[in-house]
Amino acid sequence: MASTYNTKQKQLILDMLLKCKENQLSCEEIEEKLKNNGTPVGKSTVYRYLISLQNEGKVRKFTSENGKSATFSYIEDKAECSKHLHLRCLSCGEFVHLSCSLMDEISTHLVNDHKFSIDNSKTVLYGLCEKCNSSKG
Amino acid sequence: MASTYNTKQKQLILDMLLKCKENQLSCEEIEEKLKNNGTPVGKSTVYRYLISLQNEGKVRKFTSENGKSATFSYIEDKAECSKHLHLRCLSCGEFVHLSCSLMDEISTHLVNDHKFSIDNSKTVLYGLCEKCNSSKG
DNA sequence: TTGCGTGCAAAGGTTTTGCATGGCA
DNA sequence: TGCCATGCAAAACCTTTGCACGCAA
Numbered sequence: 001m002a003s004t005y006n007t008k009q010k011q012l013i014l015d016m017l018l019k020c021k022e023n024q025l026s027c028e029e030i031e032e033k034l035k036n037n038g039t040p041v042g043k044s045t046v047y048r049y050l051i052s053l054q055n056e057g058k059v060r061k062f063t064s065e066n067g068k069s070a071t072f073s074y075i076e077d078k079a080e081c082s083k084h085l086h087l088r089c090l091s092c093g094e095f096v097h098l099s100c101s102l103m104d105e106i107s108t109h110l111v112n113d114h115k116f117s118i119d120n121s122k123t124v125l126y127g128l129c130e131k132c133n134s135s136k137g
Numbered sequence: 138m139a140s141t142y143n144t145k146q147k148q149l150i151l152d153m154l155l156k157c158k159e160n161q162l163s164c165e166e167i168e169e170k171l172k173n174n175g176t177p178v179g180k181s182t183v184y185r186y187l188i189s190l191q192n193e194g195k196v197r198k199f200t201s202e203n204g205k206s207a208t209f210s211y212i213e214d215k216a217e218c219s220k221h222l223h224l225r226c227l228s229c230g231e232f233v234h235l236s237c238s239l240m241d242e243i244s245t246h247l248v249n250d251h252k253f254s255i256d257n258s259k260t261v262l263y264g265l266c267e268k269c270n271s272s273k274g
Numbered sequence: 275t276t277g278c279g280t281g282c283a284a285a286g287g288t289t290t291t292g293c294a295t296g297g298c299a
Numbered sequence: 300t301g302c303c304a305t306g307c308a309a310a311a312c313c314t315t316t317g318c319a320c321g322c323a324a
Contacts, residue, residue, distance in 0.1 A: 004277095004278065004279095004323090004324095005277095005278055005279060005322080005323050005324075006323075006324095007278095007279060007280080007322075007323070008322095009279080009280070010279085026313095027313085027314085028313085041280085041281090042280060042281040042282075043281080043282090043314090044280075044281065044282080044314090044315080044316085045279075045280055045281070047313095047314065047315075048279085048280090048315090049279095051315095063200045068289095068312065068313070069312085069313060069314090070313085070314090087247070087251070087253050087255075089253075090256060090259060096251070096253070098251065100250070100251075102242070102243070102246050105239070106239070106240075106243065109239050110224070110262075110264070113237070114224070114233070114235065114237075115266070115267035115270070116224050116226075116233070116262075116264055116265070116266055116267070116270075117264045117265050117270050118224075118262055118263070118264035119227060119263050119264045119265070122227060122263040122264070123261075123262050123263045123264070124260075125247075125253075125255055125260050126255070126256050126259040126260045127247070127253055127254050127255035127256045127259070127260070128253070128254050128256070129252070129253055130252035130253070133252070133253075133254050141298090141299095141302090141303065141304095142297080142298050142299075142302090142303055142304060143298075143299095144297075144298070144303090144304060144305080145297090146304080146305070147304090163288095164288085164289080165288085178305085178306090179305060179306040179307075180289090180306080180307090181289090181290080181291085181305075181306065181307080182304075182305055182306070184288095184289065184290075185290090185304085185305085186304095188290095205287065205288065205314095206287080206288060206289085207288085207289090
């Protein structure tokens, strides 16, 4: 499933994902950013490459909770990310990698007591981060 | 935001959601089931009412992980469901209400150590249930 | 040279919206 | 009677696909 050819377009898309790895970008945003950079890439190419990156596990897809279009972000350490859970702030979108022992207990507990094996790569905990929480209360 | 008028159509949609509360139904499925019942309701009415039920917190929306359309299911005990986490099987779609003390610790831990307040109504843990896990391994 | 990748435009599917009509209160 | 709700069709949206051309290897 991995791409066989290396092309300028793929590199441009990848560079943009890396540059914005703290955020999540929609296909449209990627397309727009590349156009603004003076290095436009066709919409379908963006969609197609993101799908293939997703299949390779190099990109995480967020199916918009509230809005419309899906967003993507690059997974820097694929092996590491499959071991821990992730948090996402509903307000500002901040994405947190949660490496922590209690979180490991969850998996064990769920398997032992509830016979449920959690998939860390598909699971995201939603809530409010400190910043957004305090600005709300 | 709550509906002001009670109509036959709203009651029909609600009845269907209650009847299928163990499943998650898409708008199209609801429309189809109602038509098969001999009590057809317009597509836009289904969409509009589901949105308002969602705003009232009476319905949970699943933005399809893999497929296309969103699905909905009735929240039987809204107050209770906001207190615990939920699991969903990626394979068969089983939805589990997880009332359990260790799970309560998670919220506390996340707030205390990570300054993150989890929103149970928006969070779903994904993985494989016992049945699907064993049929896979 | 081979065949994958690209880009455009068109198609596909889901959800939303405008507007005239219908029905609740 | 006044207004919200309904339903149809059209529009809006996001995503996928077909096809001819371009480009990597």
